[in-house]
Amino acid sequence: MKQVTFLFILFTLSIQTQLQSKVDQVMAQMDQMALKNDFSKQLAGLIELKMLQSSYVEEVLKEIKGIRDQLIADQSVEDQEYAKKIGQLNVEIEILEIQTEKLAKELQRLNQQIAELNEDISKLIGTQQSQEKQLSTLNSKEEEIRNQYKSEIETLKQRTTNNIKSIDGLNEMIAKLQQAVFAEQSKTTVLSQQHTKQYVDDLRNQLGPNHPLTALVAVTTKFDVPTVTKIIQLLENIRGERIQENAGADEYEAKVTSSYQITLKEVTEVRERLSADYSRTVVTLKRRNEENALSTKSRYQIQKDLPIAQDLLQQYRNEREIVQSNYNIRSAKRENEIKIITQAYTIVAQQVRV
Numbered sequence: 001m002k003q004v005t006f007l008f009i010l011f012t013l014s015i016q017t018q019l020q021s022k023v024d025q026v027m028a029q030m031d032q033m034a035l036k037n038d039f040s041k042q043l044a045g046l047i048e049l050k051m052l053q054s055s056y057v058e059e060v061l062k063e064i065k066g067i068r069d070q071l072i073a074d075q076s077v078e079d080q081e082y083a084k085k086i087g088q089l090n091v092e093i094e095i096l097e098i099q100t101e102k103l104a105k106e107l108q109r110l111n112q113q114i115a116e117l118n119e120d121i122s123k124l125i126g127t128q129q130s131q132e133k134q135l136s137t138l139n140s141k142e143e144e145i146r147n148q149y150k151s152e153i154e155t156l157k158q159r160t161t162n163n164i165k166s167i168d169g170l171n172e173m174i175a176k177l178q179q180a181v182f183a184e185q186s187k188t189t190v191l192s193q194q195h196t197k198q199y200v201d202d203l204r205n206q207l208g209p210n211h212p213l214t215a216l217v218a219v220t221t222k223f224d225v226p227t228v229t230k231i232i233q234l235l236e237n238i239r240g241e242r243i244q245e246n247a248g249a250d251e252y253e254a255k256v257t258s259s260y261q262i263t264l265k266e267v268t269e270v271r272e273r274l275s276a277d278y279s280r281t282v283v284t285l286k287r288r289n290e291e292n293a294l295s296t297k298s299r300y301q302i303q304k305d306l307p308i309a310q311d312l313l314q315q316y317r318n319e320r321e322i323v324q325s326n327y328n329i330r331s332a333k334r335e336n337e338i339k340i341i342t343q344a345y346t347i348v349a350q351q352v353r354v
Helices: 002-031 040-054 057-113 114-187 193-207 214-218 223-249 248-294 300-352
Strands: none
Touching: 057 114, 057 300, 114 223, 114 248
């Protein structure tokens, strides 16, 4: 009895081992399929589960075939629904195309009746727009001239003020250096380190850290009387340049002001002439529009209806594009799934022959 039980257990284990081997082979081949996505992974999991639940591969094949047949049936139903929907949209689009074409032709006929007035109005509108653009450009140019003049004068005054402050500072610095030289001549030929640091700091504050003289003094290690005397001469030269620059400031400002006034007068005269022309254009255009009012009255309704028909036509066209796009996406997805299922079916079917 024990021997029979043992043989049964061995037989059962042998069957399970063979089944697991087949499952492993199927999973390995499906993992190597070219078409791999979430659907193929889900299908592989389903096939593995079914094969482990059933020892008959034929039953698994039957279920796979059932899934494929259902996808094919679903595609057939969607094909029919798509054909019906597209047919309805095409009919609506064709009707609207005929309507909009009729409205456009009628509008063209009415436009021909007022062609001369419209041509005149079109030219006047173009002239008006051109004159508006020129006036805008002139206004901007005038504003630019005023701002540039204001900026230049402010810069000139600021530079003059800065020069005055700089001259005062240089005067004070030169006086200190001269006093230091005089005081040191009776004691030693080298100025004290305390005075040296003070002079470097004063120069940096007056001339700025990037000025060549500031840099020269900063690297100078020996401040004897000849060296300081040379520095005094350089400072006097800088002071002289700034005094001379301020001396010509009034003349330069007068020159800039004169040029500004001449330029501004020219721009003003051109703008006044253009403004007069623009006013005449506006009056003429208004009169032409009043003359055209009676002729355009019969055209009003068509101008109102045509955009509505065109918008509706565009809506139907957009809807048709959406329907086509959605159909193509779903069909491509379903076709891909059918291919995956077909490959899976072939892989599983190979185990029947093993």
